[in-house]
Amino acid sequence: MTAVTAPSGRKVPRGRIDKRQAILDAAFTVFARRGYGQSCVQEIANEAGVAKPTVYNHLTDKETLFRHAIEAAADAVMAENLAVVERLREPGDDLRAALEDMAYRMLQVCCGERSRALRRLTYAQAADFPDLIETVQGRTAIRLGEALADRLARLSLSGRLRPGDPAQAAEQLLALLTGPMEMRSRLGTRKVSTAETRTVARAAVDTFLRAYEAAAPGRP
Amino acid sequence: MTAVTAPSGRKVPRGRIDKRQAILDAAFTVFARRGYGQSCVQEIANEAGVAKPTVYNHLTDKETLFRHAIEAAADAVMAENLAVVERLREPGDDLRAALEDMAYRMLQVCCGERSRALRRLTYAQAADFPDLIETVQGRTAIRLGEALADRLARLSLSGRLRPGDPAQAAEQLLALLTGPMEMRSRLGTRKVSTAETRTVARAAVDTFLRAYEAAAPGRP
Amino acid sequence: MTAVTAPSGRKVPRGRIDKRQAILDAAFTVFARRGYGQSCVQEIANEAGVAKPTVYNHLTDKETLFRHAIEAAADAVMAENLAVVERLREPGDDLRAALEDMAYRMLQVCCGERSRALRRLTYAQAADFPDLIETVQGRTAIRLGEALADRLARLSLSGRLRPGDPAQAAEQLLALLTGPMEMRSRLGTRKVSTAETRTVARAAVDTFLRAYEAAAPGRP
Amino acid sequence: MTAVTAPSGRKVPRGRIDKRQAILDAAFTVFARRGYGQSCVQEIANEAGVAKPTVYNHLTDKETLFRHAIEAAADAVMAENLAVVERLREPGDDLRAALEDMAYRMLQVCCGERSRALRRLTYAQAADFPDLIETVQGRTAIRLGEALADRLARLSLSGRLRPGDPAQAAEQLLALLTGPMEMRSRLGTRKVSTAETRTVARAAVDTFLRAYEAAAPGRP
DNA sequence: TATGAATGAGCATTCATTCAT
DNA sequence: AATGAATGAATGCTCATTCAT
CATH class of the missing domain: 1.10.357.10 (Tetracycline Repressor, domain 2)
Structure with missing residues (x-):
């Protein structure tokens, strides 16, 4: 697993950061496409290429x-x-x-x-x-x-x-x-x-x- | 009870224009309160004081x-x-x-x-x-x-x-x-x-x- | 209002008989088209050219x-x-x-x-x-x-x-x-x-x- | 509880084939009982012992x-x-x-x-x-x-x-x-x-x- | 950590049926 | 007798969220 040095100087697993960012990007894309209420978490997960619970793991809500x-x-x-x-x-x-x-x-x-x-x-x-x-x-x-x-x-x-x-x-x-x-x-x-x-x-x-x-x- | 005594004292059919307008007003109120996607027709019906199907009778969708x-x-x-x-x-x-x-x-x-x-x-x-x-x-x-x-x-x-x-x-x-x-x-x-x-x-x-x-x- | 002599010999208002028959015909047409469960009384009424309550007046159910x-x-x-x-x-x-x-x-x-x-x-x-x-x-x-x-x-x-x-x-x-x-x-x-x-x-x-x-x- | 002890004594995942088959069986039972139009998915879900969305998860429609x-x-x-x-x-x-x-x-x-x-x-x-x-x-x-x-x-x-x-x-x-x-x-x-x-x-x-x-x- | 599966709650919409006119 | 209007009760389907692995 690749790792990057975070601004804080600690090593952080890259996969994690990447995934979180991918989810946020996907979320904005989908929210922009459908609006808040009409967006469903499943579509965001698809767009980000992860499973639905992963979205919840990273972003709660x-x-x-x-x-x-x-x-x-x-x-x-x-x-x-x-x-x-x-x-x-x-x-x-x-x-x-x-x-x-x-x-x-x-x-x-x-x-x-x-x-x-x-x-x-x-x-x-x-x-x-x-x-x-x-x-x-x-x-x-x-x-x-x-x-x-x-x-x-x-x-x-x-x-x-x-x-x-x-x-x-x-x-x-x-x-x-x-x-x-x-x-x-x-x-x-x-x-x-x-x-x-x-x-x-x-x-x-x-x-x-x-x-x-x-x-x-x-x-x- | 389908007729009410209007302020003018005459009996007025409750059903018609009256109700359509009430529904439209209620709809705007609720949409304003919740946004489009988050609004539910039931709440609009309640706000208008009519049953849900009445909303559909008057406004289709x-x-x-x-x-x-x-x-x-x-x-x-x-x-x-x-x-x-x-x-x-x-x-x-x-x-x-x-x-x-x-x-x-x-x-x-x-x-x-x-x-x-x-x-x-x-x-x-x-x-x-x-x-x-x-x-x-x-x-x-x-x-x-x-x-x-x-x-x-x-x-x-x-x-x-x-x-x-x-x-x-x-x-x-x-x-x-x-x-x-x-x-x-x-x-x-x-x-x-x-x-x-x-x-x-x-x-x-x-x-x-x-x-x-x-x-x-x-x-x- | 036109009238016909029913088989029984009594005069019967024609409009009534016609309408009942029209409703039954329409009903069979619609039932045949959609099946029982999927047929709605409104469609039958439309097909028969009468209002929905008229259907109920003539045929109860x-x-x-x-x-x-x-x-x-x-x-x-x-x-x-x-x-x-x-x-x-x-x-x-x-x-x-x-x-x-x-x-x-x-x-x-x-x-x-x-x-x-x-x-x-x-x-x-x-x-x-x-x-x-x-x-x-x-x-x-x-x-x-x-x-x-x-x-x-x-x-x-x-x-x-x-x-x-x-x-x-x-x-x-x-x-x-x-x-x-x-x-x-x-x-x-x-x-x-x-x-x-x-x-x-x-x-x-x-x-x-x-x-x-x-x-x-x-x-x- | 997601696993049951099968008659054989081994733990078996409850979720998979098991459930799909149960749903199909229940569906046929209910359809046979009520006909297609009169059957409601809720009843099928009950008969299968699962929640309604589970039915949709497995069978779309x-x-x-x-x-x-x-x-x-x-x-x-x-x-x-x-x-x-x-x-x-x-x-x-x-x-x-x-x-x-x-x-x-x-x-x-x-x-x-x-x-x-x-x-x-x-x-x-x-x-x-x-x-x-x-x-x-x-x-x-x-x-x-x-x-x-x-x-x-x-x-x-x-x-x-x-x-x-x-x-x-x-x-x-x-x-x-x-x-x-x-x-x-x-x-x-x-x-x-x-x-x-x-x-x-x-x-x-x-x-x-x-x-x-x-x-x-x-x-x- | 990531995920397949499951679910409780909710929502738009339809319909048989009933009033009041 | 005929009808415009209204409604209570369903029904198909979706979704945010949670388990158990």
Whole structure:
């Protein structure tokens, strides 16, 4: 049996880790396909290539399974989004272009299969797992807002955006991006063309800059 | 006992419209409480005060039941929203104030129990009933966007907003309102104070006006 | 409302009689199509073009409905069969030909839709309505055996068949006809060609005559 | 408790073949008692001493359950019948006696509980499972006819029956046995005495021999 | 640890039957 | 007499979960 060295430094049997991960992946796939209530543990076990009781051995419960699968997906989605925001660290000379670039990439991430499924699943189970929402939002939207706010704050400091509450600016920029996108994609049930996505990104950035760009220097 | 004495004092057949509506109302209540998959027809029947087969007599299917209940709720929500937008028809002298008023009222509607539940349910079942999403979005968000666009177009014509695409303006104003609100209410799992709601409304309108207000008249 | 004179001589409202008959016909059609357990009263009502409670008004019960429908069908089938046997009253010179003719016609009747359905339904419900079997058999198979026995007795008396128990002869002739036919038609699930039907009839009569024909007159 | 001590004294896994067979047996018992449509899976499960889902685990469907139960019963009945026919392989000196013996034994088998139930069930469901009829007939009546034809062919070859089509002879002999028996037992709803059964057997063989016995040897 | 097998609880749906009109 | 509406009682089937190996 192969083994890997876990972050903690202890040897851990690899088969175990692999299997747990396989189950979580399978779970997210199935939950995304059917929704929580309609998913059955048997299908998840099949997808993961293990027997049903093995799923229970590793993850106790359908509910626990759901929580872990969702959290894993949230982390993955967030990593992608943070990478996009990070690009604003070196915006170059053309601020508008940099923002549009970030906006477009972010929309692409948000329209991805996993991102959509995550949103749909958390939204759907809001009533049953309110604390899960809290966790997921904390690790995704809120965290993303903070990261973006950091960048915008720097841009204010460097005089490229006017001073003001960067959290609010970030919140609104995100809203200007995701709101229209959700509407146009009909909550993800309709394909939005690249061109239209670009339009949304450009319009969002345009409005954002009108509202938040520093007054043109040199204006009397 | 098949007839009841209505408040008006006349005998009214209990059976007909009455019961169908009661079932639809009960269905929405239960679906909102449990989600589609977790709701059982028996509970809906209980909530409506009828026997289970009566539900089937009137509405064929669990699916049909869902569709009709959702559509009815969508229409109700939309009526409220349209009434709010309609107020912009006579904005008075203070445009900002008028917009803030509308914005605040709209947020109130969107945070209402029914509105939230509607959003949650449609989102959750997006995969299973894509055409339902289309219908509901058509009757709510899109319709609302159009109505708002109408108002904004008028305001452009009368020179109070700068010229431009009113549909995009409406789309963005709505995004600036609902996006931050969803975030702060954690998709509706957390209560947002009146004060905070007002803040969101004010911030949205502020950003909107910066981007869309007509250049100050008298500027050369 | 139109009225007819019933056999008893009293005036009877026609609508009533018509409707009852329509229901019985519809019932047999549906029972034949689905079997007893799988038939639902609603489908019978639809087939008869009346409302469900009307069926109950006329026939009390699903069970009663079944019994009456079956009995009516049994009488109809029997009338056909008796007519066929009756032809033996004047057998003409060629006894073999007369028997083959009767045999073929009888097979045709027994393979008819109604006859088959009747057999299938009574057989199927033998456990649930044993007395119904008794009644139906009495009005069909047994009665047919008696009628045939009558004819055969006459043929014995006139010296064209050898003396013996005509009831047994009739019973065996019928068995030689229906047994092979049921086998070849796979209990009615397979079409039997006219030619094959003729073969069965001829073979049955041939065997029957070998066993029952009077010794050739004039043999020393 | 998952293991029982078998009569042999060894521990035997309770779960496997054991249970499947118990379910099939129980299914046939219940189907025979109530008919297909009136049988409910719960009752079968009770009869088998297992939980309802166990039935589904092993046999998928009510329909599948029916098919397998019927086929098993068909095989069992056929084995009995073939054993009876096999006795004709050594007919001894007295052909008539040998045939009568076989005939009587065959009637006993055909009047047995299982045989009757099998006939009733297949007949009843002819419309719903036509292919099942085909299978069952193939494994029972047709197979039996062939086996009997084999024996009769040998008897022809050895000069004890006159030459001719042995398949037809077999078909007719079987018809002469089962036809009258069904009639007299009222499709199995009435007990037929041993004496009467013997009479039917004797009459059938008598008629058969008249028609099929070789001409008395020594006749010029 | 992994699993084949078993099960208690539940759910959508159907149907025979009955009221009240 | 005929019917629209309503319902109590089943029934087939699924699923999360647990044993015993």
